[in-house]
Amino acid sequence: MKRAIVTGAGGFIGGHLVVFLKKQGYYVKGVDLKLPEFSRSGADDFVVGDLRDPALVESLFEGGIDEVYQLAADMGGAGYLFTGDNDADVMHNSALINLNVLKSSVNHGVKRVFYSSSACVYPEYNQMDSDNPNCVEESVYPAQPDSEYGWEKLFSERLYFSFMRNYSIDVKVARFHNIFGPQGTYDGGKEKVPAALARKVAMTADGGEIEVWGDGEQTRSFLFIDDCVQAVYQLMQSDFSGPVNIGSEELVSINQLAKICMSVAGKKLTIRHVDGPQGVRGRNSDNRLIEEKLNWTPKVSLEEGIKRTYEWINAAINATR
Ligand code: NAD
Structure with a gap:
């Protein structure tokens, strides 16, 4: 039985992913600052804890873990991310989570880590025309995300790929486009x-x-949650690392x-x-890469x-x- 940690398991996508992984026969350990708000977690074990704390993160790996799905972030909708009022917390909290989870994953010999990046990494200058936004994966540079949330995601994408280059850990990075459900x-x-x-x-x-x-x-564009978790799983099982858009067109x-x-x-x-x-x-997802690499389209x-x-x-x- 594969053993996975889902960080952010008390949140929206993490909560759904736990249920999906259980259906695939995984042992799942969920971690979050809070339990899921609207239903009981489907996880085998759920740790309520703060991923900014390196000691807490280290303790999660006892018993051995094969895969980590990193979905925790200080995040919200436009009213939270785009006013500027929460920029310091968003950058600081999410960066600490990523630094800790990735380092401990390497320390404990985890084989694969999934990281949930965002369409918010794409440059503002390619998204000025409501009819023709450009969000093809390689258009991300020269970088100019329109929010600090996007900058932190871009930094963390690079962090994950650095660890893949320098340590023996396989990394999968997806850029989610407005997941709902x-x-x-x-x-x-x-x-x-x-x-x-x-x-x-x-x-x-x-x-x-x-x-x-x-x-x-x-x-x-908006992607339904069931399609999102299916795509995450297919990416994690594949030999493709991304970064790749997971969204609807x-x-x-x-x-x-x-x-x-x-x-x-x-x-x-x-x-x-x-x-x-x-x-x-x-902003629209460009799905050419995910169709080619994973043969995935939204249902x-x-x-x-x-x-x-x-x-x-x-x-x-x-x-x-
Ligand atoms: P969410 O806010 O519902 O879930 C994130 C969870 O992380 C929350 O439950 C929160 O409590 C937890 N968390 C935050 N700080 C923590 C900490 N210090 N320690 C432990 N847990 C902590 O968000 P979501 O919609 O489920 O998004 C999941 C991931 O996908 C996030 O990384 C988000 O940035 C990314 N993403 C989501 C969307 C979307 O449309 N939902 C789009 C792009 C990217």
Whole structure:
């Protein structure tokens, strides 16, 4: 039985990945500052602890570990990452986590480490046109991410590949593009746009009004969580290291996304555009590399993914009313 650590197992993607790995027959140790918010962890063992603490990280590897999936980060949606208010914490906390997890993985002879980078590494100058963003993997240099979160991700990508070159550890790096689905944060300030819109639609009576940040014409693509964990697993099993995009190529504006939410909810609402952090003007996954290397394409359409997400958020909100 393969033994894996999932760091960030109390978070959205980490929580889903634990369940996926258990289905593949793994022994899974989850680690996070907190337990999963919305369900019991599927992990065999769950350590509540701070990955910024090197002693805590060292202690995780007792008993032997084959694979590490590093998903922990100080992170949130645009309202958390793009205001500038959390830059110091985001860089400091996430860099410490990566430094500690990687060093201990080498110390304990781990064979493979997965690192979750982000589409936020791509340069701002290639994402000014909402219809034609360029996010092909090699376009990342000359570097100019639009946030400190993106800079830390880029630094850590380089850190992981340095360890692969200098120590005998196999590294896999993926750049996630807006992963969404049930059991993700939907309020409190760290939620991302699909969950925020689904919450607003769920909480607004038919005929009412919801707010969208900016003019809503900024574009993004969104990947459903089940497709994401499948891609992570395929990357980890392959002899390809990346960095590689894991995302969808179904590009929509935020206004269109809001309309999809309304349609699955069966509500007609008006959109009011208000000032707010927006990030780059356009961003889309370029999936040519992942198709070529892993023969992976997303299976769940945006509309189907939003439907499943909306239904879960709507039920969660109704349960607390
Ligand atoms: P998340 O915030 O739900 O999960 C991250 C988890 O890390 C949280 O549960 C948090 O408590 C934990 N964590 C933070 N600091 C920690 C510490 N010091 N010690 C232990 N645990 C700590 O985020 P997510 O959406 O599940 O993202 C997982 C990874 O994927 C992150 O690295 C994120 O940057 C990356 N990513 C996500 C997306 C996306 O759309 N969700 C996009 C690009 C990249």
